[in-house]
Amino acid sequence: MSEVVQLSSLLSTFDSSAPALTLLRLAPGVRMIGPPVEGVIAMLVIAGTLYLEIGGAPPRLVRQGELVLVPAGRRSHLAASALTQMTIDGQQCLVRREGWLVADATNGREPALIVGAGRIAGSSPEGLGSAVISPVVKCRIGKRIFALLRAECLQRDAGQAALASALMNACVVQGLRRAIEEHPARSATNSGGRGPIGGALAAIRARPGARHTVDTLADAAGMSRSSFVRHFKRIMRTGPADYVRTVRLEEARAMLDTTDLPIKTIASRAGFPSRSHFSRAFRQTFGRDPSSYRDRDAEG
Structure with missing residues (x-):
């Protein structure tokens, strides 16, 4: 089964x-x-x-x-x-x-x-x-x-x-x-046409903070590096590194919403090398830095 x-x-x-x-x-x-x-x-x-x-x-x-x-x-x-x-x-x-x-x-x-x-x-x-x-x-x-x-x-x-x-x-x-x-088995056969890269997508989603590289993701997909990058860009309309960054930011935002962890800890767990790097990326994507995002309910 x-x-x-x-x-x-x-x-x-x-x-x-x-x-x-x-x-x-x-x-x-x-x-x-x-x-x-x-x-x-x-x-x-x-x-x-x-x-x-x-x-x-x-x-x-x-x-x-x-x-x-x-x-x-x-x-x-x-x-x-x-x-x-x-x-x-x-x-x-x-x-x-x-x-x-x-x-x-x-x-x-x-x-x-x-x-x-x-x-x-x-x-x-x-x-x-x-x-x-x-x-x-x-x-x-x-x-x-x-x-x-x-x-x-x-x-x-x-x-x-x-x-x-x-x-x-x-x-x-x-x-x-x-x-x-x-689940990778489901991702590989879903109707969204992501079968060739299903294993890589599952690996990123399961552990956003892990050290994902093009090589490790290509291995997860069971493809060569060049073939993986070509398929990934065609299917996801973005490159593997940009997609990993997006998923990591989603992970970090979820932790800001549901935990009281220090921002430095959240940055590390989400896979960012430093708090400053994380804050810049978060601000570019969500329009405010992590501290003000977390405190938004107290504004006004």
Whole structure:
């Protein structure tokens, strides 16, 4: 069964069996063990950066606003950084607090990482072959839903747990749809005529901040350098470098909209060599620098 079919099946399963929300809260230097479960686990990074190990594989980086789907039966380890001093079993720190189900590994400290998690009931070991990471905040609707979810999860008022669960479900649906739409296998056969460069487009969208070059993108597309550039310009009406820059700016704008990260950090994560370089490019594209863009809601 192809991964696109698996994801589509998960989305259909989700329609009738949405996961309940559990908040995972980790302090700096703490690694949490997640138990292997029968169904696929959906994890959404609400605050911080997740270093996720699945089944003994090297850690994968999952950023704020990204959804990760963990295959059924796989043991996972979660941490807020690559360096950890202690390991805690998530089951042993699971508590119900003011309507919330929380695996709290903070010991009273400010959490460095908050993850919303839930099992997609009805999914089976065949439901997903490998972990999938998908950004929820790549579209306007996804950004709005995620911002609402994050606000609910960072406060404690009556009714927030129920509302947060509904918003988590909406984020999982958005993430699944995004993963299906941007999957390389689908990109290679879509009606937009982008088949020859589908793999390169998927690589750029999946990791905008990575060190993309014409050579690496040509490899992702399975083409020679000259043939790739020719096809890319014909199909996208722009060159590979300009397209990468555009996607990186979109990524940076999403982080400005949905996070409180320092602008220097956003510039680095989006793939810009310096804050000054990022600010110039952002101003040229959006008509204002990143600081004034972030503060726009306070104007007037």
